[in-house]
Amino acid sequence: MHSERLRRRVNTGDGRGLLVRAGPRNAEMTSEQFTAELKQDAHALGFQLAGVCPAEPAAGMDRFRQWLAAGYAGHMRYLPRREKAYADPRYVLEGVRSILMLGMNYRTAEPRRCGPCQGRVSRYAWGPQDYHSIIHERLRELADGVLQRYPDARVRGVVDTAPLMERQYAQAAGLGWQGKNTLLLNKTYGSWFFLAALLTDLQLAYDAPATVDHCGTCRACLDACPTGAFPQPYVLDATRCISYLTIELRESIPDQYREAMGDWLFGCDICQEVCPWNQHAPSLTPSPFDPLAALNPVDLAALFELDEEGFRRRFRHSPLWRPKRTGLLRNAAVVLGNSRSPVVLPALVRGLADVEPLVRAACAWALGRYDQHEAFQALRQRQVVESDEDVQSEIRLSLANS
Secondary structure, three states, X not given: OHHHOEEEEEOOOOOOOEEEEXXXXXXXXXXXXXXXXXXXXXXXXXXXXXXEEEOOOOOOHHHHHHHHHOOOOOOOOHHHHOHHHHOOHHHOOOOOOEEEEEEEEOOOOOOOOOOOOEEEEOHHHOOOOOHHHHHHHHHHHHHHHHHHHOOOOOEEEEOOOOOOOHHHHHHHOOOOXXXXXXXXXXXOOEOOEEEEEEEEXXXXXXXXXXXXXXXXXXXXXXXXXXXXXXXXXXXXXXXXXXXXXHHHOOOOOOHHHHXXXXXXXXXXXXXXXXXXXXXXXXXXXXXXXXXXXXXXXXXXXXXXXXXXXXXXXXXXXXXXXXXXXXXXXXXXXXXXXXXXXXXXXXXXXXXXOOOOHHHHHHHHHHHOOOOOHHHHHHHHHHHHHOXXXXXXXXXXXXXXXX
């Protein structure tokens, strides 16, 4: 049948289009039998969780609109731009009837302790590949299995880039409940798993939704957040979240959150690490998400030696590529400022002469947290030649505090 497939391009709602295949439909299996086989295929491809829900308009859109109106999305402008698309999965796949929600465990090793010149990377990002690439490949294999049985089916696999309310649909498919830190929680895997979805116009057998909130009176995640990113349970102000600040924000990190970043270079796992449901979640190793030694933790001084080409070679296929060189070095400077160890001063002095003003400004702030003569001298010398007003402002503040 593969050779008989017809190909056509259809609108997926996000402007990219989707290649679908048409041909005779297989009517030999019941929806229950096919759904069971599809879940078996998903488990064989490394998805520990699998559940199916109807492709109905998304629940919780009123809360989503309120969240956007409160400004909690910050600079993630793609969210309000695609607000309409989030309301209905037909904008992701025309004619969709069923959504197979999937979860893939990414808990592996435990993070090593950071030294004075090192920074932490969130567990989901410290592996050798971007998780999007890994999961998309598995989803393609899963979709091919669907098309082998039903060659004229419409099917599309997505992982957190399409306008789909994944957590709401995952709860509707019985995979877990939304915790007070807004992440989906599962009794077995906690929140250490990626969500993905396979959308299809086939009628699948639906699972019972998860209806019980097992967080109870626990406030561990809310109380542990160092930046106060949860204005109330089940609501995240992304503009205060360390993950947002280190990944999505393209400007200087607000002064009031810099010290609270601690040693987080990229992302943050604090609200997950303190969650009781995560304490006994299983680790999976070997795994494609096992940490690279160089990312658990990261040598921050070495980052300041990378030019754009060097940064591209090292991080192009890693999640750490998202903030680009400028954002990652900005983060590194803040972490080094929090370290206050004299051994990191040469890296900050080097960064004070970086080509990017955002990096220079962060290094100026960081140097102002040191009482060594070397830091004061570097700030004075840079002040004479600095042309960017934001950097000059950081230098003046640092010198005033020294």
